[in-house]
Amino acid sequence: MASRRGVGLLLAAALLVLAAPIQASHASSQGTWQWIGPHGNGLVLIDASGQQTTHEIWQRFERGEGSAAQPDRIMPTGGPASMWYQLSLPAVIVPTSRVLAVPHPGMNRVELYRPSEESNWHAEYSGDSIAVARWPLHYLHPAFEFVQQPGEIRPTYLRVQHSHPINVRWTLWSMRDFQESSKRWHLLLGAYLGLVGLVILLCVVNAYTWRDSIHSYYAAYVAVIAVGQMSLTGLAGEYFWPRNPWWNDAASNVLPMAGAALGHLFMRELVVERGAPWASRLMLAMAAVGSVLGLCFVFIGRDPVFAFSGPYYIASFIVYLGVAHWYAWRIPRVGLWILAGIVAVLAGSVFPILRNMQLVPLSFWTQYGAQIGAAVEIPLLLIALYLRSRERRDNQVRVGALSRVDPLTGAANHRVMLARLEHLLHHQQRDPEAGVVLRVRIGNIQEIRAEYGLQVAQTALVHAGACVTHVVREGDTVARHRDGDFVVILEGHFTRDQVAEIGQRLIARGLAPSDILPPGTVLQLKVAVAATPFQAQGVALLLQTLEAAVSELAARPGKALRFVV
CATH class of the missing domain: 1.20.1070 (Rhopdopsin 7-helix transmembrane proteins)
Incomplete structure (x- = not known):
């Protein structure tokens, strides 16, 4: 969650x-900035050599070589070629702080030439060919701050170089905007x-x-x-x-x-x-x-x-x-x-x-x-x-x-059973009276299979597992031996009478009718019990002793519970 x-x-x-x-785009559309160029406020010409000076560019514009700038037009930049834009800024009546930006991160070189009293032009440089720390304004893309004076006559020039053809736009802002x-x-x-x-x-x-x-x-x-x-x-x-x-x-x-x-x-x-x-x-x-x-x-x-x-x-x-x-x-x-x-x-x-x-x-x-x-x-x-x-x-x-559980009955599998028995025998070295092991077999499983088939026989195994699980306490182990028997490991101390009662309850539950079995079919469960202290030494001998006891019970129809001495 x-x-x-x-x-x-x-x-x-x-x-x-x-x-x-x-929101930012909406705010922009409300007049915080304006495009310059589409309506005659800018002219452009191409310097194919990329070597012409500002004065030479000025002369070319004076001769009428410039054409109207179109922001959506792909310009033939690339190689040494550069684009020169002549900008006619909106007139002001008082000195006004402006920012002229070229909103294209990654532009190789952008230069701004402004009229200057000391010399012909005041130049500032930006673009990826120059460290951002040396830009006039440290910003996302090239931008230049200047003060526009009233009555400016001389135009502003923008020079752009890039590695491949691109369309060029520029924006003019007040400093506050x-x-x-x-x-x-x-x-x-x-x-x-x-x-x-x-x-x-x-x-x-x-x-x-x-x-x-x-x-x-x-x-x-x-x-x-x-x-x-x-x-x-x-x-x-x-x-x-x-x-x-x-x-x-x-x-x-x-x-x-x-x-x-x-x-x-x-x-x-x-x-x-x-x-x-x-x-x-x-x-x-x-x-x-x-x-x-x-x-x-x-x-x-x-x-x-x-x-x-x-x-x-x-x-x-x-x-x-x-x-x-x-x-x-x-x-x-x-x-x-x-x-x-x-x-x-x-x-x-x-x-x-x-x-x-x-x-x-x-x-x-x-x-x-x-x-x-x-x-x-x-x-x-x-x-x-x-x-x-x-x-x-x-x-x-x-x-x-699946590596721990028998897929048919849901009981613990043979590997888990062996591990739990090893743990019980190890624990009995400190407490010889702790733990009981039961081996449970369906005595009539072969008859059920012969009469009703394999599917009903498997259902009987599932029902037997449920019977065993309902009798034992939470925390006790119910496992299925690989030969089909169930092995129950009871933790704690039990008297002989308590273990006998558990076995009898288990046998009685198997004899009770079940909706998942054919009418009249019951389970004849045979229970062999090994109570502490175990006589057999080791897991293998303990299981063999219980297997011999439950096999003897299966051969004797009148007996269903036996204690192993």
């Missing part, structure tokens, strides 16, 4: 995480990290409690995916590695790739016990490919390898869905939750992948769809893992019980 409540809390936390970006937006987004991302931390802690506890390694795989997967998402949103660069520009640029490719590889290992751990070697091998192969691509990002660089990442992610999606669908078909109670989680994260991740493949423009969903999908996936997979581990534990309990 506690685990279910924990999963419920995680689901509620995920819903709060999902609500935060919606920017700070409020920053608080909202940091709260959102902090809530996401808190959810991830709680999930990892829960997975570690579950791995230990359930003795199920799949929770460890899921914890590693969630941790890597979360840090990768923080890298993609810019939070990791701001707080985790603000002085390492190389890793800040590489992490946004390496960590998602490592997360995808761990996802395949997690799925393999899920299906490996289901007798599907093809699925296991496929997952291992996909994990190996992802690991190789991740290492290539580290040692070769982004540009030569980036083109392979999109196809790999799409292939991973297909494999995830295929294996999850197969698993849901085999084990729907668990598999449907797995399938729902996979669908959620894939639905969210497809937007940034399509953007990286230049198929869709930059938008809220291309920037944060993966985080939203992961926030939905986490509680769904936790529920699935809880159900799987509980089912696995129940199976282990059943298997363990």
Whole structure:
């Protein structure tokens, strides 16, 4: 029950995480910021060499070479090429603090050129090629703070370089609105990290409690995916590695790739016990490919390898869905939750992948769809893992019980019987008067089988076990010998009369009519008793002595109880 409540809390936390970006987006639509560019407030031109100076760019704009900036247009960045934007800022009547931001974490280099009294232009630099600690504003993505003066005539220039084609948007804020937006987004991302931390802690506890390694795989997967998402949103660069520009640029490719590889290992751990070697091998192969691509990002660089990442992610999606669908078909109670989680994260991740493949423009969903999908996936997979581990534990309990219990009668099996007898004989070395052993046989079992068949004979054995169990006390041992007899081990001290009464009650219960047996059929139980102190030394001799006694009783129809001297 506690685990279910924990999963419920995680689901509620995920819903709060999902609500935060919606609220932030709604607040944005109410005028806390504005887009610049779509309506003639910005011009753009391309510097194919990437070497032109600000003065040369200014001359080109003066000659009318610039075209209207379109935020949804994919710009041909990549290689040395750079995009220059000439921005016409809204006029102000008093000096106004502004923040101009390029809301694209991972942009290689962004430069802002503002009019300056001392020189032609005042330049500030940001982007992944520069340590976040050296950015003008330490933020999730490139942002520049400046004071706009009344009557500004000269334009502001924005220069953008990136490793592959991308669409470029910029936003203009008042300082107050920017700070409020920053608080909202940091709260959102902090809530996401808190959810991830709680999930990892829960997975570690579950791995230990359930003795199920799949929770460890899921914890590693969630941790890597979360840090990768923080890298993609810019939070990791701001707080985790603000002085390492190389890793800040590489992490946004390496960590998602490592997360995808761990996802395949997690799925393999899920299906490996289901007798599907093809699925296991496929997952291992996909994990190996992802690991190789991740290492290539580290040692070769982004540009030569980036083109392979999109196809790999799409292939991973297909494999995830295929294996999850197969698993849901085999084990729907668990598999449907797995399938729902996979669908959620894939639905969210497809937007940034399509953007990286230049198929869709930059938008809220291309920037944060993966985080939203992961926030939905986490509680769904936790529920699935809880159900799987509980089912696995129940199976282990059943298997363990089969190793101790006779499957037909429910009595302890022969191995348990031997262990209990060894314990009793060892205890009698300290207390010779403690314990009694009875051996019980159905004297007419062969007649019942001959007249009614094997099924009724087995029913008679079950009824005999019930008779014995109802007579003995809780804590005493009722076991079935491998030859079919029942062996009863009574703990404590008994007089001869007390043991005789127990035997007689047992015989009488067998002679009582039973609804599970054919009409008129009763059990003729034969009971041999070995009371302390035992004359036979050792378990084997004790059982042989009782077996000889109960066999003699079975051969004498008029006698049903005998004490072994």
